[in-house]
Amino acid sequence: MSNNPSGWFSWICDKNLCYDPSVNACPQSKPNVMAAGETIELQVHANPANTEGAGDYELSVIDDAGNVLNTINGQIIVSSATAVKDLNSAKLTVYPNPTQDFFQVSDTPGLRYIELFNIVGNKMKSYDATPQKQYYVGDLTDGIYLVRLVTSSGKIIKTIRLSKR
Secondary structure: OEOOOOOOEEEEEOOOOEEOOOOOOOOOOOOOOOOOOOOOOOEEEEEOOOOOEEEEEEEEEEOOOOOEEEEEEEEEEEOOOOOOOOHHHHHOOEEOOOEOOEEEEOOOOOEEEEEEEEOOOOEEEEEEOOOOOOEEOOOOOOEEEEEEEEEOOOOEEEEEEEEEO
16 A cells, blocks of 8 residues: 555455565465466455545556556545444453353444454454354364454444454
């Protein structure tokens, strides 16, 4: 990403790794090799660190000879109008943390969905939120996950780190 406001952090992830803005190509030891007609998922991430603004990004698909096959341009915009403000979100907890098989979320008015992502941003599970419910994670590998708490209108209330052991 370029033209980021001061304090923003950004990165782009492919199926192998995540790259900060200083990286211009995937490493030769982990290339993204695609067959004709195959697709690949790329994710653009930005952490605006409570700073409004806009950041531009450009992704280029390059063949072995260095020819640009396709370029994708986009922009991420963060404003106070799009941010979710909830003074009670500081009281939200996910427990037990760390966990082995299940976790719960403290009672939260307006909570509709719970989404669980791995550390590189791939959605691993999603749940309909129910008070006092336990959410099963025993089938996941040990590691760090992000639990996203979402309202029925799709606004993110809070994202909490969960350790699965």
